[in-house]
Amino acid sequence: MAYDPQQRFLNLVPGGNGIIYTIQADGNLYWYRHINWTTGTPPSWANSGSGRLIGTSWHKFRFVLAAADGQIFAFMPNGDLLWYRYMLSDINTGAGSWHSASGSRIGTQWNFPRVIGGWNNVLYAEDGNGDLRWYKYTGTNGSFSWAENSGSKIGSQWQTYTQLFADPNGVIFGTRHGSALSWFRYLGTNGTFNWANGGVPVDTTILGPFERGLFSNGSGAVYKIKTNTANPPGPDNQLQWYRLLNSETVNTSGVQWASGSGAVVGSGFTRENSAALQGYPTSLSTRQGTSLGIHVSTTFPSYTSSTLRLAPTTGAPVVVTQPTTRTGQFQPLQSGYHSAGCGWSQSFSVSVGTGTSWPSGVYASQLKSPQGKEHNVMFVVRPSTPQRQIAVLVPTNTYNAYNFWGGHNQYTTGQAGAQRTVTMQRPQMGTSWDNFYTTATGIIDHLLYSDLQLFRWMSSKSVAYDCYADTDLHATGANWLRTPSQGGHYKALVLTTHPEYFSQTARDNVVAFQNNGGRIIYLGGNGIYERMQYTADGNAIIFRRPDGSRDVYADSGQSESQILGVSHYQPTYMSFAPYQVRDTTSNPFTAGTGLSVGDTFGSVSYDIAASGWEVDRRQGAVPGSVLIAEGLNTTGGAEMLYVPASDTKGWVFSVGSLSFTGSVPIDTAIQKLLLNVFTQAVA
Template structure:
């Protein structure tokens, strides 16, 4: 069926695929006063009210085809997809109607079929609003409670909260899923304390009515249902696949089996993307039926265009100086739809707990800075809004500028403070190239299928991968490395901090007894690789705590604001393909057969590094951790390539199907050595597994013993 351009444009609520800043400001000026949640700060008078390429913070389903769009400036727009049952192109004529304002203060909003909106603030308070639509064609209606009613507190203990129609779910930092139920008719909670119903750490989760939950992992989607009787038989049934491309922006479960997603536009064009829809007809019974009935044969249908989503568009930023020395100035560029916010420098590592404030907060004026076309490659180009000098008394470590919005909303802009001169015997290198490779800000990482040839990505954009606080998901980037540095701090192991750019530039590391690589040091320039080979050959001790290391070659731009990934033909530019396998440095190489499996290690031979563990050959350790079994996600083993460890140098092996991690210890000339844990998941087990902790403690003891 041909798609009506009129209806597509109405669905997005904009004129064409992008709106100019002047047009956006004019549109805001013409909107009539509307109900606003209490306590909202006025919008900034300077600059556009929102960036059309980052229009919505979130899209929220309301049942019967209703979708609410929470715009970055706080405006609440009402849409209704008239063809929601048949996956057609028609939208109600009033779609795009503005019905409220001030909703950018919330970090999460969940809909209900009766017009309810359950709105969560970062401080853990949950408020309920209700819009009664009197005309489903125009969206006309009225608010039952324009100021909202607070119905709950304490939800800030969950890094993730989602829900629909009064079913509210929270996911803890450890991935445990708790279910709550609010009765919108009586206005009371059926179970206000919540019920733990499982662990879903490796899944993105979306709620439908009747206790239905869609769990998505790596693009595969599974049906679950939890009721007062527990999990419905058939929960976990796979109902689809191929949703990976939509996960960068996020799916929208809109009720009654209607599932929407926004496909990212080309990275070299304006950001607006197409909205696609699927509808699971037997959404209440798919699991017990062991069948999936998709409307329209399950084919992807474009039902709208011009949609742009960026969850943090109300408050976001990046640093143009990701590694500095004491005495240098950190330059941070921000964009915010709030009139003002505060910024505070915090130390992330070393530290045994959460970020610690190390400077007083400063007030920053808000203002939107739009992203230019092609910013994924060339950078956002925003002007500095924060410039702060790092005191000469600051110790080396990982720091961040914390941006604080209303009601406890927090965003972090991390950066490394490297030492003016080495001050500790241990150097820790944060694998920032990997963080940037997986950064999906702008809906594109180096893994996106629409990118061709050499993939140039800018470091001058906000990051989705530099999480300073627990997210409730599995972690392989910055937060996993924070878990390692917290363990080091608790063990009183002092260290100097660097990032991949520093390793690229600094050739001499000989003053350090040991250099530590983090959880996922995958992407290396040729200079980085050579500097570490020289260090180990001269007697350096290399402690490789992660997995899939030194795997792919990258190159920096002259000013190091961009990284080039892949060859000119778009193929992975692996060191192994160049005849330079990772084993030449690490003693192990990445294996694919056990990808995304998690398992314990089994002791392969007795070794001095096992001292104090009480283990014998055949015993297991690392059964669980933050990311699951300590041998997991991506692991390295023995493939018979140059420089690999011998069987006698293998301390333990992961028990993963397909082959697990090979934990190895290799003595090198001049008193050097290489220890490889060979698993991304290893660092996540340090806080909970005494054996893994003891082994790594023994490694550090040996590294600092120069006699």
């Protein structure tokens, strides 16, 4: 068996009338049909629930969509779009045959981060900037033919939706961070801007955040993988059914979910879209001049691996080691892998060099299937000895907290009252997507992509820095995070987009650095907020107290404001706005920016605008602090704060916003301001 029952399917593709095409991790394509798809009860399936094998080698595709007449749209890693049609002869058994033109190429350059739809031959493609584009396939039998206005822009700022999927006749569903399922309906027929309800989403008040495996199968039938709420988690293998009875008229007739929605209608539907090719490093951080193990499981007979430096300058990563062909090895997950780790043996090692060819920074072992499907294994290369005057902390604890691989993380739905132990020895889906390092993801990001935008800009401006992971700050930070007055090397510490989770030891090391004159450059939001612990072997993170409550530092008298000047401000969640200047004379950073009091900046960001998502503000008096700028969010924006050095502490510069780094490559005022910050940091 070349798949793991814990992660059997890469994708579940709806085909209408209860038909579901499932792509197994080994590439086998199976036909299923949920007979009672309109009612959800009883859980009745064609062929007594056994899938019918109708194809092989389907794991080579990035993603697959389908129409209700057997047409299937399959997207290759190189951007080619292939057309297939399964001609069903018996809907009760799945018997049928493939159209003779199946496999025909009907499109090129389909390198979009996300494409949804397929229903009515309409595809909705979202580009890296969050713009939604309309396409309609008008060909027959695999011919290359598209509607005249295909490619027209029909929407913007769709990157706030972490999950998108479509139903027939223009219906689109989406979930945002921390929100329920939203409903849209596109009414246009030729790529014009024409939406029900003026394009304003309708909240369907069902399905919570961080659900997975969502898809719609016609006439409002919505399915998802049920999250196992045991602690430690069991397998997520049950399929749940919902149905929106008025799926095309929600905006005028209200939300009407069918009785019985939420019923479990099938089992064995475990899903992980990376299961054909995936891996993780032995450690998230390695020192220059050492060797790092990479652990890979794949159902492909072979793959290549190369090493990339991800943030040398703007643009494509630098290839540090050329691709090497390796024999594929499928490795099953060990028991209790959510906490204990995947348990895969080491597949190969990366010999990390020194000097200019291997500077400290963020790297990835890039894995590629024979057809070019990618999986990237990120790691940090720290310096053998401190070399620069600026240290950058990569928030790997946050990456792990939000890593949705395996369906469980710090925010697993339904585990109230439970402490969570989450392994770091597993694939990192928040840092591993196809084309992740050269193409924007089309989803707002508070993890690696946003950090890379900052790192690439710093490198392009010759702002030299050494890189460390959160684990380094905990294990050895007292040795390397030291100021010249302590006999150390670093004058400044940079905290990036979302440095939320710190061990007590790591926090203490930052405080000691600051108390000895170290400068803190805080370029994110919701930082140093929650205390976590590492397991004894250092391979997993324990989140929350034993009773399941969050171990927030402020609750123990250690507010993040004691270090950063600002603290987390919850009312502004998922709001976005520019900053407005409040001061240009009492800080050393706004000189030369061209900004005057009252001016705005940061109105454009990859993450919508520079002040937003999660923001920080002063929650009390901060003696000597200077408010440089303030976000114009209606509920209270981020405070860009300067706290000058005192006799006992180094100075602090805080932007107080999760979406700030997304503006760094775009906004010239922010670029000049940051150059001033970094110049002052090493003065």
